[in-house]
Amino acid sequence: MSFDDPVIDVKGLGKRYEIYDHPRDRLKQMVVPKLHNLVGRTGLGRNGEAPRYFREFWALRDVSFQVRPGESLGIIGRNGSGKSTLLQILAGTMSPTSGEVSVEGRIAALLELGSGFNPEFTGRENVLLNARILGLSQQEVEERYDRIVGFADIGEFIEQPVKTYSSGMFVRLAFAVQAHIDASIVIIDEALAVGDVFFRQKCYARLEALRSSGAAIILVSHSMPDIEQYCERAIVLDHGEMHYAGPSAEASKRYYLLNQAVQPPAPASVETPPLSAERSGAEVAQPNHEAFFDVTGLSQVSNGKSRCTRSAICNEQGEARTHFRQGDVVVFYSEFAVDEDIEVPIYGTVIRNDRGIIVHGKNSWQVEIEAPSFVPAGSTVACRQEVKLDIAPGEYTFEIGLAAIPAKMWQRRESTSHEEFDASFRSLCHIAQAGYFSVGVALRHGVSTLTHHGVADLPGTIRIGARTHARAREDVLHVG
Numbered sequence: 300m301s302f303d304d305p306v307i308d309v310k311g312l313g314k315r316y317e318i319y320d321h322p323r324d325r326l327k328q329m330v331v332p333k334l335h336n337l338v339g340r341t342g343l344g345r346n347g348e349a350p351r352y353f354r355e356f357w358a359l360r361d362v363s364f365q366v367r368p369g370e371s372l373g374i375i376g377r378n379g380s381g382k383s384t385l386l387q388i389l390a391g392t393m394s395p396t397s398g399e400v401s402v403e404g405r406i407a408a409l410l411e412l413g414s415g416f417n418p419e420f421t422g423r424e425n426v427l428l429n430a431r432i433l434g435l436s437q438q439e440v441e442e443r444y445d446r447i448v449g450f451a452d453i454g455e456f457i458e459q460p461v462k463t464y465s466s467g468m469f470v471r472l473a474f475a476v477q478a479h480i481d482a483s484i485v486i487i488d489e490a491l492a493v494g495d496v497f498f499r500q501k502c503y504a505r506l507e508a509l510r511s512s513g514a515a516i517i518l519v520s521h522s523m524p525d526i527e528q529y530c531e532r533a534i535v536l537d538h539g540e541m542h543y544a545g546p547s548a549e550a551s552k553r554y555y556l557l558n559q560a561v562q563p564p565a566p567a568s569v570e571t572p573p574l575s576a577e578r579s580g581a582e583v584a585q586p587n588h589e590a591f592f593d594v595t596g597l598s599q600v601s602n603g604k605s606r607c608t609r610s611a612i613c614n615e616q617g618e619a620r621t622h623f624r625q626g627d628v629v630v631f632y633s634e635f636a637v638d639e640d641i642e643v644p645i646y647g648t649v650i651r652n653d654r655g656i657i658v659h660g661k662n663s664w665q666v667e668i669e670a671p672s673f674v675p676a677g678s679t680v681a682c683r684q685e686v687k688l689d690i691a692p693g694e695y696t697f698e699i700g701l702a703a704i705p706a707k708m709w710q711r712r713e714s715t716s717h718e719e720f721d722a723s724f725r726s727l728c729h730i731a732q733a734g735y736f737s738v739g740v741a742l743r744h745g746v747s748t749l750t751h752h753g754v755a756d757l758p759g760t761i762r763i764g765a766r767t768h769a770r771a772r773e774d775v776l777h778v779g
């Protein structure tokens with residue numbers, strides 16, 4: 300085998316599950332077809348198709364790809380798209396229904412970390428046993444033991460039974476063993492999401508070292524920044540089928556578009572008329588058609604007289620985007636149909652991180668803008684908000700909302716308190732889970748750069764000066 304030959308070669312892979320509506324159907328399926336065949340052979344009965352008591356479900360269909368030494372491939376897809384099934388087939392713990400899978404070399408499968416550990420044994424005993432099971436010779440295990448334990452860094456717990464470990468310690472030890480077995484293929488299923496950030500950094504550094512020494516890496520993750528950062532290529536699975544295979548940046552875009560249920564470009568005839576003759580307030584630039592996502596399936600909390608008819612997420616040029624970099628500007632655009640007269644419309648968005656924490660929320664009351672002072676029933680309110688993403692890399696959701704306040708209050712907003720505003724503010728329509736996007740690290744001169752640490756990049760300055768004290772210098776000189 301040459302260095303360029305694939306270590307993983309998957310051709311036309313399919314996996315079919317049998318779904319039984321009742322447990323008794325499983326039993327019938329085990330017995331009845333056999334009886335049927337028997338009766339058929341004896342010629343006592345009619346020899347037709349044996350009855351079937353299950354429904355077929357294809358978790359994977361016609362999946363093909365190759366991975367070469369030193370390559371890293373990302374696998375992405377929504378829940379239930381077939382990722383775990385694919386990994387289990389690659390790891391050899393499940394057999395495919397159709398197609399061919401060829402895997403060359405030793406696999407480190409970081410799938411169910413620690414599943415080979417015996418809870419009664421100490422960490423030390425489990426390392427020695429597990430490393431042997433994973434293919435190291437006794438001599439190799441002894442040589443690497445200190446490195447493995449050093450990597451796990453769980454201190455004196457190594458001499459305790461693993462049943463006393465926290466889940467984090469357990470995973471650290473299991474990962475440490477897998478990362479030192481000289482695997483030529485490393486399969487990871489979001490295993491790195493566990494453990495603290497220091498340990499995660501160590502894991503990624505180790506993966507990078509394994510990859511540069513020629514190991515092939517397969518990483519399954521819902522984190523698009525991780526996929527983009529660690530994989531050159533990725534495949535997007537959708538309902539068990541390969542929706543896309545190619546560069547990971549493009550794959551993550553396809554994945555987000557898939558999730559946003561993007562509307563096909565609307566025919567010209569149903570285009571929303573520009574707010575021209577009757578327009579009040581500011582001119583609101585519309586994004587391109589492909590940036591719009593389908594809001595019909597989203598749950599809207601409305602006063603019954605307003606509803607969001609279209610919504611889009613894009614960049615400043617109006618191009619569809621769901622993946623951004625730190626410092627980029629995201630544009631949220633929404634249109635609302637109002638079936639009652641309202642005074643000043645207020646539009647706002649809220650951005651939350653993957654832990655549900657509000658990272659940023661702002662509405663049009665909080666910025667100096669021009670707004671219509673009266674919107675008659677039957678109008679469309681178009682809103683566009685731009686936000687500079689000076690936030691941490693990660694995944695975010697956004698919510699959008701429209702409200703109204705009396706025109707009188709808008710006119711004297713300089714002197715209106717937050718409490719007064721809150722009391723007069725009338726919510727018209729709110730979508731709590733409008734969509735999501737991801738933020739990756741910034742690129743400066745082609746080099747990935749973390750612009751700040753933490754959730755938000757707060758405006759501020761840093762100054763550095765140095766003062767040399769004559770006395771201190773003399774002292775130093777005397778000492779010399």
Ligand SMILES: Nc1ncnc2c1ncn2[C@@H]1O[C@H](COP(=O)(O)OP(=O)(O)OP(=O)(O)O)[C@@H](O)[C@H]1O
Nearest residue numbers: 316317356358376377378379380381382383384385
């Ligand atoms: N043993 C099984 N019997 C029947 N259906 C199954 C079985 N295991 C998985 N499935 C179905 O196969 C599909 C793919 O499952 P799989 O676990 O591979 O998806 P996944 O992409 O890994 O999802 P997740 O992101 O939620 O882990 C799902 O619809 C799942 O319900």
